[in-house]
Amino acid sequence: MPAGARGARSVALLPLALAVLLATGCGPGEAVPPETICNGSAELCGVSFDQLVLAATHNSMANAEDGWTLPDQQFGLARQLDDGIRGMLLDTKVWNGDLYLCHNDCVLGSILLVEALEILRDFLADNPGEVMTLIFQDDISPEQTASAFAAAGLDEFVYTHPGGSWPTLAEMVAANTRLLVTAEFSGPPPAWYHHAWDLFQDTHYAFEDIESMHCEAHRGSEASPLLLMNHWVAGPLGASLESDAEQANRAEVLWAQIDRCRQERGLQPNLLAVDFYGVGDLLAVVAELNAGLQ
Numbered sequence: 001m002p003a004g005a006r007g008a009r010s011v012a013l014l015p016l017a018l019a020v021l022l023a024t025g026c027g028p029g030e031a032v033p034p035e036t037i038c039n040g041s042a043e044l045c046g047v048s049f050d051q052l053v054l055a056a057t058h059n060s061m062a063n064a065e066d067g068w069t070l071p072d073q074q075f076g077l078a079r080q081l082d083d084g085i086r087g088m089l090l091d092t093k094v095w096n097g098d099l100y101l102c103h104n105d106c107v108l109g110s111i112l113l114v115e116a117l118e119i120l121r122d123f124l125a126d127n128p129g130e131v132m133t134l135i136f137q138d139d140i141s142p143e144q145t146a147s148a149f150a151a152a153g154l155d156e157f158v159y160t161h162p163g164g165s166w167p168t169l170a171e172m173v174a175a176n177t178r179l180l181v182t183a184e185f186s187g188p189p190p191a192w193y194h195h196a197w198d199l200f201q202d203t204h205y206a207f208e209d210i211e212s213m214h215c216e217a218h219r220g221s222e223a224s225p226l227l228l229m230n231h232w233v234a235g236p237l238g239a240s241l242e243s244d245a246e247q248a249n250r251a252e253v254l255w256a257q258i259d260r261c262r263q264e265r266g267l268q269p270n271l272l273a274v275d276f277y278g279v280g281d282l283l284a285v286v287a288e289l290n291a292g293l294q
Helices: 003-024 077-083 114-125 142-152 169-175 243-250 249-266 280-289
Strands: 055-056 087-093 099-100 132-138 179-183 192-193 201-202 224-232 271-274
Touching: 003 132, 055 280, 077 087, 077 114, 087 142, 099 114, 099 169, 114 142, 114 192, 132 142, 142 192, 224 249, 224 280, 249 280, 271 280
Parallel strands: 055 087, 055 271, 087 132, 132 179, 179 192, 201 224, 224 271
Antiparallel strands: 087 099
């Protein structure tokens, strides 16, 4: 993005920032009052981030709406955010001399990284009570990632975890640091570009069928405070099928895996990542889990 355009974006954000401060009666870093909505609920404002459950999508960028070959989701990033997705698993690549989100081969589908990040930036700017996270399967450098975040204006919303206890959603909203960013292979610097497996532990993925799903440890360590539950069925050639997601995303199947993880790992999943989130009961299950925190 040209420097002038970036400056215009920053100026355009000023009225929104002032509106948030006026609406909440808070300055930067101050706790927001109880009437503030955090991720759709005033009661969630007092919940710490490590207790929160987020609906997430696997290969979020690969979607049928935008014409990707072998998609893993029905809808694009903007629709996912509008529908309630708050965690995204994204793959970065260098292709044709630029930075993209692609899955494996960019010929099968691609979106410029800056363009995708602008979608996220616009959503967070328009929804000042929403907190979310990203996990990048990173095939580009931290420097390239940071440059794309700056060009998109998304770096204004990033959260840096210093270790130890986690902030409440209210604290993240008040500080306007509402986006946790992690990468599977790289890590800081910058400080906000966390190594995913320092913060997350996860389950295996790409199960052949529902019956083979389990909750054994995969990446990360027992000391990693957050749990990513990978929950999708790999179809032929590793591609997902919406018909499989209709079964995997049923409430009873999701609950069975959640209960298995609670029992075997001693953690409640923080991210429930699925394919074709538009079928099944992902969002309803996540809402029920978060209702239990309030």
